Amino acid sequence: MQIRVTRKALSEGLALMERVIPSRSSNPLLTTLKVDVTDAGLTLSGTNLELDLSCFVPAEVRNPQPFIVPAHLFAQVVRNLGGELVELERTGQEITVRASGSDFKLQTGDLGAFPPLRFPDETHLSLDAAELARALGSVRYAASNEAFQAVFRGIKLEHRGDLVRAVASDGYRVALRDFPGSGDGRTLIIPARSADELVRVLKDGQARLTYGPGLLTVTTDRVRMNVKLLDGDFPDYERVIPREIKLQFTVPASVLQDAVSRVAVLADKNANNRVEFLVSGGTVRLTAEGDYGRGHDTLAVEQSGSQPAMSLAFNARHVLDALAPIEGDVQVSLSGSTTPAIFQSGDYQAVLVTLRV
Amino acid sequence: MQIRVTRKALSEGLALMERVIPSRSSNPLLTTLKVDVTDAGLTLSGTNLELDLSCFVPAEVRNPQPFIVPAHLFAQVVRNLGGELVELERTGQEITVRASGSDFKLQTGDLGAFPPLRFPDETHLSLDAAELARALGSVRYAASNEAFQAVFRGIKLEHRGDLVRAVASDGYRVALRDFPGSGDGRTLIIPARSADELVRVLKDGQARLTYGPGLLTVTTDRVRMNVKLLDGDFPDYERVIPREIKLQFTVPASVLQDAVSRVAVLADKNANNRVEFLVSGGTVRLTAEGDYGRGHDTLAVEQSGSQPAMSLAFNARHVLDALAPIEGDVQVSLSGSTTPAIFQSGDYQAVLVTLRV
Known part of the structure; x- marks a missing residue:
């Protein structure tokens, strides 16, 4: 397998993955990155068990083959490379990373052991990505980092006719922002830390939302994200x-x-x-x-x-x-x-x- | 007493003092700032016992009187003020700080209890301030932060004919930089942390050096600094x-x-x-x-x-x-x-x- 990819695109993709994939874990598998390869490019994916993230990076590919590498090490190597173009090649149990003057050989992990990540294809609802990010980003501060009740650590998304409302509260304050968008009336509570990552990856275009059991999948042109939702009754904030x-x-x-x-x-x-x-x-x-x-x-x-x-x-x-x-x-x-x-x-x-x- | 001073000049002076004066100490007196006042302006001074620093801030003054205030609180108040001009007024046991729309009253401390800081007037040696700062800044990394031998935590200044040499070593590496300057052959060892503060305050013009017992005083147009010197034999680094x-x-x-x-x-x-x-x-x-x-x-x-x-x-x-x-x-x-x-x-x-x- 041989891959040619621009350093910039690969670095940007890896930077997103680095924020989600833990750098240390009692389960070392969680610190690794899976790279799925097709003729069109690379799909990076990883998880911290709260959040699964996958991100597409266009590339020139010959003989596509998936592989697993230590996520943070691979990201650091790529970030420090010189030149514009990076070549990746699979040689036995190693991935060779090549760029002007540099030549790294990284050990690959066991593909079979990597946790299977599935991102559903259907779309239940489509929202403006920038509006959604802005709403989550505006109210996030009011969610608690350590509250006894789990729902206080989340941001509720409510459908109110042709508006969507993001609302967070820690019991002392409430923050909310409304934005245009219609849904099927379902409400859901996104953990604030996962919302931080959503805010980071949602840029422009549409965010397509898919509801699963206890799970929200958000898909954009660049990334797909599964977010474990919080369960519980959000307090009746309108009362205050x-x-x-x-x-x-x-x-x-x-x-x-x-x-x-x-x-x-x-x-x-x-x-x-x-x-x-x-x-x-x-x-x-x-x-x-x-x-x-x-x-x-x-x-x-x-x-x-x-x-x-x-x-x-x-x-x-x-x-x-x-x-x-x-x-x-x-x-x-x-x-x-x-x-x-x-x-x-x-x-x-x-x-x-x-x-x- | 009434003082009118620009916020910029006072903030800059306080920023220098804040780095030296500890924000917490088992001896609360050490967290305070002494302000000596003359018709020409304010002289701020403070100490962390390793290093005494004093800094002049020009101001318009009526009825000069010295006072003592909590250093970090005073600095924070001044930094956040609006407008260009700050007025200080002594009213009983309080200092009133006034600027566009704001009005703060800070309690003052006991003048008699403040440790006496003395900065000698004679000059034994004059060096280019920027060259001295550059030499100290270039070799500082090679000094140890935690070495068993105190001299490894210092930077030696050596006089070699018409050159001065700054040299530091932690036993594994030596760093040195020579610069023009002549002295009386005395060598001295400045603690690396005090050297960091010297690098920060020395800008341009001349740095006038005065040797005292176990003490170096550095004077520029803006600041005066007493540095407690390290005692001991610096290793014979030239051997390596x-x-x-x-x-x-x-x-x-x-x-x-x-x-x-x-x-x-x-x-x-x-x-x-x-x-x-x-x-x-x-x-x-x-x-x-x-x-x-x-x-x-x-x-x-x-x-x-x-x-x-x-x-x-x-x-x-x-x-x-x-x-x-x-x-x-x-x-x-x-x-x-x-x-x-x-x-x-x-x-x-x-x-x-x-x-x-």
Whole structure:
């Protein structure tokens, strides 16, 4: 077998695989990469048991044969090569990797032992890949990394008529983004870490979704991914979204971000990074206080609503997280000093609980 | 007291201080910053007991008064401020920090308790600051971070007629760089970590050196630094520099670097990252071998010397370290398969032991 492939294409494919395939494992088979070869090119595939990934790399091929190599070593070798073109050749139990001046021989693994990965062919639903990635990326921060309840470690995809909603919550905050797309009403919960990988591989074009038992398959022109879904009842987050808004203010998100970052330096890390907001007369005055002093910052905002002033407190870290996905203005809607607040921009909403006054 | 200072100048000064002043210490006084104030500006000073640093920041001042603040907190507050100008005002036991829209009050510490830092005024020797920084920066990698003998954790400055030599060694390799400068023949050993800070603060102009008991003071227009020196006999490194060169080759340092990095991916980390060099007929062939395969790389070089070919092995990590300070060509001088080799460029030399064949 002989393969000629550009270093760039092969490196890019391997970089995707490297993020999924573990570099160490009690089961060494999981650290390997399977390369399926056809006349059109290479299909790289690997798994971390939560997520199976496969990625196509076009190449010139003679006498196609599949092989298995240590994933991270192969990726490092290819990344460091000189020149534009890489030649791969199978010689006995070794794969020879050749590029200008370099010549590597890597041992191959046992093809029969590699776990069988299957990617279904049918499509149940097709979504805009960039929109899906943006929605998952916008709400991901609100999923917990360590929550006791598994569903808090996931992002729920909900079908609501001609909209799809991505929503995540850790019990203290909710983040959601809606985007156009219609489905069959099924909802599913994607583990946040697998969502991170989806965000990374979804670029443009269509993402074709296939539902299997406890499994979601996402297919694009470049990659296919099986994601193990989370099981469980996602909390009724709509219950915490306040309906009766008493005061609203609008300000460029970056201005609020800078000001909160500024005073948060003094906020007490043992008291939830508490930052107080006093909204009145078209200004927001922020205050934080800690062991070494206190900080104030005053911002001009566009204020509206039935109540002329309100004072409330947030965890500064949560406010900064909520603002991060927003470009342009944020509209902050307050329902009271002790009830949740909404930070909104377009189809994106973050709902934050307030800290006790 | 009132102070007006540009945010940029104050931030830059504080950034230097932050690297020296510990953020945590069993002695909380060490985490504070002293600010001495004159009509001309602020002199920031702090210490980590190995190194005292003081740094001048020009400012407009009324009613100068010294004060003490938590160093890292103050630096973080100033860094995050908006606008160009910062106002500082002393009010009772607090320092008020004001800038567009922000207003911070920081508690001040007890002036009397701050350790007295003294920077001598006389100058024993004046060196080009950039040359000194370059020499220290070029050889620093060869100093050990953890050697049993303290002198191996230092960089020796030697006066040799109208040259100054910076030299470091960890017993397996020697790095040295000469630069113009004359002194009174005294040699001194600077701890490598303090040398890192010297490299960071020395920019251009003259560095004025003052010798004290076990102490070196370095003064520039911007900063003053007391460095505690290491005591002990630096090894006779000249003994290991080979005199009789049998084969030499010259190649762009970056080409050799890339090739060694490439094959080093396969080198066995448990066998000193061994990379073999076979020099012959105007080429260097590099080979590394590990558990998963082996790699070769072949480079064209300019070869000279009495011996037509030589085979030897190095620790790839050490070769890459030795090449890092070199721009342009490296001349590699070999004395034999089992005796040290010299990697040289201009006034810089690295001497590496070979690994057993």
